[in-house]
Amino acid sequence: MTQKEKDTLKIKIEEDILLTQEQIKDLEEKVKPIAPDCSLGRLTRLEAMGEQDVNNKILDESRIKLTRLKNALLRIDKSMFGICIECEEEIGFGRMSIRPESVRCVECAGNL
Numbered sequence: 001m002t003q004k005e006k007d008t009l010k011i012k013i014e015e016d017i018l019l020t021q022e023q024i025k026d027l028e029e030k031v032k033p034i035a036p037d038c039s040l041g042r043l044t045r046l047e048a049m050g051e052q053d054v055n056n057k058i059l060d061e062s063r064i065k066l067t068r069l070k071n072a073l074l075r076i077d078k079s080m081f082g083i084c085i086e087c088e089e090e091i092g093f094g095r096m097s098i099r100p101e102s103v104r105c106v107e108c109a110g111n112l
Contacts, residue, residue: 009096013073020062030052
């Protein structure tokens with residue numbers, strides 16, 4: 001991977017970190033407990049609880065993604081950045097542009 005590609009990815013990672021942090025803040029507001037005295041009907045309360053459960057799952061995934069992005073930012077200047085941890089081949093720039101936190105090439109990721 002060229003230095004120019006790494007510089008492009010570094011900017012993308014930093015942008016993704018900021019977006020993910022904003023998403024986490026929004027989701028943390030959405031998953032706050034629903035007060036029992038809140039004037040929602042029974043069905044609406046169940047819907048709100050279901051939506052809260054979905055948001056909790058998205059929040060968990062966002063936190064994992066944030067950790068992976070931060071790790072990618074720490075690794076970007078190392079020689080192994082962009083190298084698949086399974087087959088040790090270079091991960092394509094296209095994949096890294098979409099998922100800069102990737103540690104596996106498309107083929108190895110598909111074999112999981």
